[in-house]
Amino acid sequence: MIDTTINFALLLFLAATAFSILRRTTLFSVVMLSGVFSFVSALLLVHLDAVDVAFTEAAVGAGISTVLMLSTLALTARHEAPASRSRALPLIVVFLTGLALIYGTLDMPHFGDPSAPVHTHVAPRYITATATEIGIPNIVTAVLASYRGFDTLGETTVIFTAGIGVLLLLAGTIREPTGLRITAMDHHLVLRVVTKVLIGPILLFALYVQFHGDYGPGGGFQAGVIFAAAFIIYALVFGLEAARRAVPGRAVRWILAAGVLMYGGVGVVSFFFGKNYLDYSALGATATAGQHLGILLVEFGVGMTVSAVMVSTYYAFAGQNRPIGDEEW
Amino acid sequence: MIAYHLPILQIVVPLIAAPLSAFCRRAGMAWYLALIICAASFAISVALLVRVLDEGHISYLLGNWAAPWGIEYRIDAVNAFVLLIISGMGTMVLPYARVSIADEIEPHNQALFYTCYLLCFAGLLGMVITGDAFNAFVFMEISSLATYVLVALGAKRDRRALSAAFTYLVMGTIGATFFVIGIGLVYMVTGTLNMADLAARLQGLEQNRTALVAFAFIVTGIGLKLALFPMHLWLPNAYAFAPSAVTVFIAATATKAAVYLMLRFLFTVFGTDYNVLGLTLTYMFTPLALAAMFAASTVAIFQFEIKRMLAYSSVAQLGYTVLGISFASVTGLTATMIHLFNHALMKGALFMAVGAIVLRHGAATIDSVRGLGRTMPWTMAAFVAGGLSLIGVPLTVGFISKWYLVAASLESGRWPIAVLIVLSSLIGVIYIWRVIEAAYLEKPPEGRTAREAPLSMLIPTWGLVGANIYFGIDAELTSRVAGAAARLLLWVAP
Numbered sequence: 016m017i018d019t020t021i022n023f024a025l026l027l028f029l030a031a032t033a034f035s036i037l038r039r040t041t042l043f044s045v046v047m048l049s050g051v052f053s054f055v056s057a058l059l060l061v062h063l064d065a066v067d068v069a070f071t072e073a074a075v076g077a078g079i080s081t082v083l084m085l086s087t088l089a090l091t092a093r094h095e096a097p098a099s100r101s102r103a104l105p106l107i108v109v110f111l112t113g114l115a116l117i118y119g120t121l122d123m124p125h126f127g128d129p130s131a132p133v134h135t136h137v138a139p140r141y142i143t144a145t146a147t148e149i150g151i152p153n154i155v156t157a158v159l160a161s162y163r164g165f166d167t168l169g170e171t172t173v174i175f176t177a178g179i180g181v182l183l184l185l186a187g188t189i190r191e192p193t194g195l196r197i198t199a200m201d202h203h204l205v206l207r208v209v210t211k212v213l214i215g216p217i218l219l220f221a222l223y224v225q226f227h228g229d230y231g232p233g234g235g236f237q238a239g240v241i242f243a244a245a246f247i248i249y250a251l252v253f254g255l256e257a258a259r260r261a262v263p264g265r266a267v268r269w270i271l272a273a274g275v276l277m278y279g280g281v282g283v284v285s286f287f288f289g290k291n292y293l294d295y296s297a298l299g300a301t302a303t304a305g306q307h308l309g310i311l312l313v314e315f316g317v318g319m320t321v322s323a324v325m326v327s328t329y330y331a332f333a334g335q336n337r338p339i340g341d342e343e344w
Numbered sequence: 345m346i347a348y349h350l351p352i353l354q355i356v357v358p359l360i361a362a363p364l365s366a367f368c369r370r371a372g373m374a375w376y377l378a379l380i381i382c383a384a385s386f387a388i389s390v391a392l393l394v395r396v397l398d399e400g401h402i403s404y405l406l407g408n409w410a411a412p413w414g415i416e417y418r419i420d421a422v423n424a425f426v427l428l429i430i431s432g433m434g435t436m437v438l439p440y441a442r443v444s445i446a447d448e449i450e451p452h453n454q455a456l457f458y459t460c461y462l463l464c465f466a467g468l469l470g471m472v473i474t475g476d477a478f479n480a481f482v483f484m485e486i487s488s489l490a491t492y493v494l495v496a497l498g499a500k501r502d503r504r505a506l507s508a509a510f511t512y513l514v515m516g517t518i519g520a521t522f523f524v525i526g527i528g529l530v531y532m533v534t535g536t537l538n539m540a541d542l543a544a545r546l547q548g549l550e551q552n553r554t555a556l557v558a559f560a561f562i563v564t565g566i567g568l569k570l571a572l573f574p575m576h577l578w579l580p581n582a583y584a585f586a587p588s589a590v591t592v593f594i595a596a597t598a599t600k601a602a603v604y605l606m607l608r609f610l611f612t613v614f615g616t617d618y619n620v621l622g623l624t625l626t627y628m629f630t631p632l633a634l635a636a637m638f639a640a641s642t643v644a645i646f647q648f649e650i651k652r653m654l655a656y657s658s659v660a661q662l663g664y665t666v667l668g669i670s671f672a673s674v675t676g677l678t679a680t681m682i683h684l685f686n687h688a689l690m691k692g693a694l695f696m697a698v699g700a701i702v703l704r705h706g707a708a709t710i711d712s713v714r715g716l717g718r719t720m721p722w723t724m725a726a727f728v729a730g731g732l733s734l735i736g737v738p739l740t741v742g743f744i745s746k747w748y749l750v751a752a753s754l755e756s757g758r759w760p761i762a763v764l765i766v767l768s769s770l771i772g773v774i775y776i777w778r779v780i781e782a783a784y785l786e787k788p789p790e791g792r793t794a795r796e797a798p799l800s801m802l803i804p805t806w807g808l809v810g811a812n813i814y815f816g817i818d819a820e821l822t823s824r825v826a827g828a829a830a831r832l833l834l835w836v837a838p
Binding site: 170 | 345349359362405406407408409413414457467470476478485486489493497532533535545552561
């Protein structure tokens with residue numbers, strides 16, 4: 016009963032946020048509300064016991080993408096232009112799509128039904144055999160990095176592609192660092208001190224999430240985003256040039272590619288032991304030792320690419336910016 | 345050992361080469377790497393096709409996890425043929441691309457351009473080779489993202505490339521989202537993502553309303569990706585403003601991969617017994633295909649820019665492809681499969697010729713081709729040959745495609761459709777003739793000093809023209825493979 020109530024309340028909250036996003040024309044509040052939307056989704060996912068997904072949603076949806084959207088707003092306008100075309104046809108299409116989706120719910124298995132196909136076909140093996148076949152406690156990591164590890168290589172490549180796209184389309188227009196320049200936040204003493212205090216723990220937490228992913232919720236995607244967040248906070252407060260001095264754009268570009276290479280390369284190693292691509296059991300003395308090492312390595316590759324893409328995207332966006340004046344904060 | 349790993353090497357070779365090429369600082373090096381990788385990929389796809397024709401299907405288990413728990417690569421005549429088309433065209437474009445890209449893209453972007461090209465290449469191949477529905481989605485994302493970027497790189501020549509790429513991104517993302525919603529829904533009712541397993545477990549779910557909605561979402565999603573009329577609105581601008589080499593590549597491959605996925609889901613996953621399949625084909629695919637053939641061809645007549653004219657012609661040609669599907673017969677699907685190959689050859693040759701004109705004149709409009717018959721004789725002759733193939737003149741591949749389509753419509757007893765196929769081809773005569781008339785019958789404008797295109801562009805162009813004629817005269821090989829593919833799709837014994 017209490018579970019249903021919480022789910023219902025959260026879903027209601029999501030719907031209200033979505034409507035509010037639709038109605039607003041001030042883009043600043045739209046961005047903030049979409050952060051709220053992601054955060055409520057994360058709560059809902061926590062409540063559904065999908066903590067790994069919730070973690071990613073909170074880090075990416077509520078965290079990084081809000082920062083990137085705000086950087087975009089700094090480059091463009093703050094108000095939505097009134098729609099120039101009629102909205103009747105799109106509204107009808109959306110309405111029909113919604114009706115189709117509702118119609119599709121009619122034969123769905125009931126919520127939480129243990130006899131539903133998703134719980135009876137492939138899932139039982141993941142649940143019962145992960146301990147013996149992979150040897151790690153977190154089943155989500157086992158599915159993500161080993162059973163369906165090739166999908167994750169693909170997803171890492173998707174992120175890599177996005178990073179290459181940003182470099183191709185935006186980075187070419189970055190202004191060269193102008194040497195010593197006073198950043199806008201130089202006299203925000205509290206922000207500077209708090210940031211300095213925070214960066215260490217954030218990096219440490221990222222490392223924990225990265226390397227503890229096979230035991231608890233976490234892994235390369237979440238860790239990469241948290242790691243990048245530390246650098247982005249630093250760049251926000253101390254200026255882009257200072258961040259670039261710490262991690263130059265070229266180094267970020269190398270890590271970007273190295274992460275995918277690491278993931279793909281682990282798979283290639285399997286070839287040399289006469290195993291199929293991405294069969295990690297080749298990597299260790301025993302099959303589970305190999306799986307363990309393989310998962311650790313590919314997750315590290317994911318973390319490298321994800322954090323590098325986030326940082327280079329921020330560099331590319333912020334590099335277009337005029338410095339943010341005090342009165343705008 | 346290598347022979348055993350060929351299925352995964354088909355994807356992993358370009359997929360790993362892409363981040364490697366991101367380390368190249370000079371465009372030349374990245375280009376060499378891309379060329380070697382694509383050529384190797386092409387060789388692998390030839391070997392795979394030969395093997396599946398001899399031995400039947402090949403299965404490869406990623407990470408050695410048995411399907412449906414792990415991801416399976418499953419190659420038969422259907423996807424081996426499409427792999428061959430994509431890797432072949434991807435390789436043909438590269439020698440052509442070097443000069444064209446150096447001219448059309450900002451110098452500091454040229455090295456990373458090839459990284460993006462390899463990603464697009466690997467993505468398209470990955471979406472075709474896999475036997476896993478979700479894996480197909482992941483690789484669709486790789487190829488789509490890379491394609492949006494490649495299209496946007498046309499911005500140096502024309503800033504409108506940016507808005508074209510943005511429209512494509514929005515429409516493409518809607519298509520991919522519909523596709524993944526559909527996959528989510530079938531997963532909910534079957535508990536599996538493996539295509540063969542899905543096909544087995546969807547038996548008996550004909551009346552399931554969740555599966556029905558999944559079917560609708562998958563067909564609509566892929567329909568957007570393959571520019572099924574009237575969801576084609578992203579295509580003309582994307583083709584028109586992309587760098588010329590990119591236009592050749594995506595026109596010859598991207599929609600082909602989407603058509604393949606459509607075939608796979610309609611016939612392998614849902615199957616011919618699925619109750620709404622026949623209704624969808626008769627009441628949705630047939631009219632939309634006919635509308636595409638006529639409406640898009642008619643719009644093509646009124647285009648001033650030749651790339652955009654050919655883009656509308658591509659929408660019409662996709663109409664023929666979908667028309668073949670709508671017959672749901674061995675002859676019809678043979679027509680679709682063979683047209684995938686033939687259309688890649690004809691549009692490849694045409695867009696290559698147009699790209700050469702863009703290189704020399706900065707644009708390819710009806711105006712700028714005036715008198716080119718004399719100043720760029722080889723380029724224009726290639727355009728004429730490609731145009732004849734597009735119209736469907738005998739001794740070209742276009743004729744073979746039309747032949748199978750007409751045969752399929754007569755076989756199904758729908759002779760009016762056969763008449764419409766011939767009529768729509770006549771519209772093609774009009775728009776191709778407009779270019780030929782300007783090029784050969786009008787005088788070049790005063791003071792133009794135009795040269796013929798460089799050999800590095802002419803040779804691939806003429807290579808494709810040669811293929812248009814060769815496979816137009818001797819269609820034994822292509823029709824054998826296409827026929828085998830069609831029988832596999834319809835579960836008919838060979």
